[in-house]
Amino acid sequence: MRAKGNMRTAAEVLVDQLIVHGATHAFCVPGESYLAVLDAFHDRNLAITVCRQEGGAAMMAEAVGKATGRPGICFVTRGPGATNASPGLHIARQDSTPVIMFVGQVAREMREREAFQELDYRAVFGSIAKWTTEIDDPARVPEIVSRAFYAATSGRPGPVVIALPEDMLTERVDLPDAPAFESVETWPGLSDMMKLQKLIWAAERPIMLLGGSRWSDNAFAAVARFAERFALPVCTTFRRGHLFDALHPCYAGDLGIGPNPKLIARIKASDLVILMGGRLGEMPSQSYSLFDIPGPQTTLVHVHPGAEELGRVYRPHLAINAAPTAFAASLEGLQPPNEIKWRAETKIAHQDYLDWTETPTDQPGGVNLGAVMVWLRNNLPADAIICNGAGNFASWVHRFFRFRYFNQHIAPTSGSMGYGVPAAVAMKRLHPQRPVICIAGDGDFLMNGQEYATAVQYDLPIITVIADNGLYGTIRMHQEREYPGRVSATVLRNPDFVGYAKAFGGFGIKVEKTADFAAAFKAAQDSKLPAIIHLKIDPEAMTPTMTMSGIREKALAAHRPG
Ligand SMILES: Cc1ncc(C[n+]2csc(CCOP(=O)(O)OP(=O)(O)O)c2C)c(N)n1
Ligand SMILES: [Mg+2]
Numbered sequence: 001m002r003a004k005g006n007m008r009t010a011a012e013v014l015v016d017q018l019i020v021h022g023a024t025h026a027f028c029v030p031g032e033s034y035l036a037v038l039d040a041f042h043d044r045n046l047a048i049t050v051c052r053q054e055g056g057a058a059m060m061a062e063a064v065g066k067a068t069g070r071p072g073i074c075f076v077t078r079g080p081g082a083t084n085a086s087p088g089l090h091i092a093r094q095d096s097t098p099v100i101m102f103v104g105q106v107a108r109e110m111r112e113r114e115a116f117q118e119l120d121y122r123a124v125f126g127s128i129a130k131w132t133t134e135i136d137d138p139a140r141v142p143e144i145v146s147r148a149f150y151a152a153t154s155g156r157p158g159p160v161v162i163a164l165p166e167d168m169l170t171e172r173v174d175l176p177d178a179p180a181f182e183s184v185e186t187w188p189g190l191s192d193m194m195k196l197q198k199l200i201w202a203a204e205r206p207i208m209l210l211g212g213s214r215w216s217d218n219a220f221a222a223v224a225r226f227a228e229r230f231a232l233p234v235c236t237t238f239r240r241g242h243l244f245d246a247l248h249p250c251y252a253g254d255l256g257i258g259p260n261p262k263l264i265a266r267i268k269a270s271d272l273v274i275l276m277g278g279r280l281g282e283m284p285s286q287s288y289s290l291f292d293i294p295g296p297q298t299t300l301v302h303v304h305p306g307a308e309e310l311g312r313v314y315r316p317h318l319a320i321n322a323a324p325t326a327f328a329a330s331l332e333g334l335q336p337p338n339e340i341k342w343r344a345e346t347k348i349a350h351q352d353y354l355d356w357t358e359t360p361t362d363q364p365g366g367v368n369l370g371a372v373m374v375w376l377r378n379n380l381p382a383d384a385i386i387c388n389g390a391g392n393f394a395s396w397v398h399r400f401f402r403f404r405y406f407n408q409h410i411a412p413t414s415g416s417m418g419y420g421v422p423a424a425v426a427m428k429r430l431h432p433q434r435p436v437i438c439i440a441g442d443g444d445f446l447m448n449g450q451e452y453a454t455a456v457q458y459d460l461p462i463i464t465v466i467a468d469n470g471l472y473g474t475i476r477m478h479q480e481r482e483y484p485g486r487v488s489a490t491v492l493r494n495p496d497f498v499g500y501a502k503a504f505g506g507f508g509i510k511v512e513k514t515a516d517f518a519a520a521f522k523a524a525q526d527s528k529l530p531a532i533i534h535l536k537i538d539p540e541a542m543t544p545t546m547t548m549s550g551i552r553e554k555a556l557a558a559h560r561p562g
Pocket of ligand 1: 467
């Protein structure tokens with residue numbers, strides 16, 4: 001239904017705006033509420049990925065937002081479509097990722113009657129989205145979509161939700177496209193940088209913590225140069241390991257779940273902490289135990305693109321309202337002190353990191369997940385992308401993989417299960433030539449395992465490694481700690497994952513011994529199909545350093561009276 005002359009449907013105008021603003025991909029589950037948009041997709045140059053559940057579609061959009069820094073786009077239907085998508089929006093919020101979600105809405109004249117699947121999106125997404133709106137007038141589509149691109153990307157990025165009344169989408173209008181959006185840079189002031197230089201010159205034991213969004217290849221490289229010039233120890237915060245090369249001589253380690261105790265001690269002993277880009281949320285702050293709140297016991301410099309995040313939890317000695325991109329560029333202008341007092345300590349910090357991650361810890365059972373990660377780190381090419389969701393299985397990824405390149409790791413800092421498969425599908429859609437590996441738990445995989453069908457549908461040979469311990473292991477770990485021996489709702493009876501892969505039209509292989517992993521991986525690659533490698537993990541292997549019975553025994557001993 002192409003428009004005649006200059007007249008376009010509002011839906012056509014909408015899709016044209018996405019293209020004007022540089023979107024190349026959109027993820028969706030169709031709905032009768034936005035048929036006019038589906039029709040507009042038909043002859044426009046936007047790669048559409050049709051998904052099996054809106055949670056998957058929204059996570060794919062979030063993964064695109066994370067990897068590109070530009071809004072990931074998804075379309076979902078009203079009511080159940082929108083609520084299904086909410087986990088993806090929540091990740092975008094917590095991870096500061098630009099996402100724009102379009103939702104079909106009931107016709108304008110039916111609103112407020114609780115018409116079929118009607119929801120008030122402003123109310124529903126009020127505390128998740130950065131901005132939620134509804135377009136009533138087709139003439140305002142260019143304005144509102146343009147604002148959505150600015151809102152999603154500026155300051156602290158996040159999700160935007162736009163509801164589209166069905167009858168509005170089919171109205172025809174004659175209006176020009178908006179000019180293409182340009183992301184708004186947030187630069188530090190010269191005086192901020194001078195103050196920072198003074199603080200560094202006065203410090204004896206400084207350390208830098210990296211996190212957040214609004215990074216780039218250039219920022220990654222500039223921070224690496226800065227660290228080298230200043231011999232400054234640098235650590236990455238939870239699930240942002242890809243912001244610094246793990247083999248850079250200044251890398252001090254990963255500040256996430258189960259960090260190296262030596263790193264924690266180092267941060268606690270530091271007299272200057274430069275927190276760049278991140279918020280130091282519950283996970284990296286070790287449940288808010290690292291620094292006193294609101295006044296940290298160390299000198300804190302907080303660099304963040306969202307003004308509202310500065311002083312939100314920690315009162316910084318120096319607050320710099322800047323995006324990592326601009327701040328990293330400004331670091332080039334700073335001069336190191338004549339004598340760098342901490343140089344030897346930085347060497348030790350990096351050695352501590354290497355020692356912590358070099359060798360897989362011993363594990364009960366036939367497959368050692370640590371050894372699998374070490375094999376992957378030694379054998380995957382530099383352009384491989386690792387995606388994962390949440391569960392204890394991820395602790396081996398964080399500890400042993402050693403991320404070396406920007407955007408090599410796409411994973412939710414929000415700890416949302418079910419992220420790995422949709423993120424891997426999205427990354428393979430964006431980068432068909434790059435190897436994309438999803439590391440999943442058995443529980444984690446089946447939260448969005450239906451998107452494996454999407455991988456098959458689009459011929460995306462991602463490799464999914466499922467660490468199957470027959471448990472919601474993380475919760476079982478907490479359960480054994482708090483209620484030792486009282487197992488409740490944490491055991492899983494799993495499907496045959498190899499059969500699952502085959503039934504969907506992919507390749508599946510089971511691995512019961514560590515030594516068989518390399519051949520299985522090669523077979524998965526050679527199949528050129530979306531592949532599942534099913535690892536049988538001993539349920540005793542709870543974390544890289546603790547067994548299930550060890551945790552239980554310790555808890556029982558602590559709970560014993562007397
Ligand atoms: C969407 C969602 N639901 C529930 C949780 C709580 N949760 C965190 S980890 C976990 C278990 C993960 O199980 P699995 O993927 O099998 O990994 P394992 O811990 O066994 O290695 C659960 C239920 C969560 N983080 N996200
Ligand atoms: Mg499990």
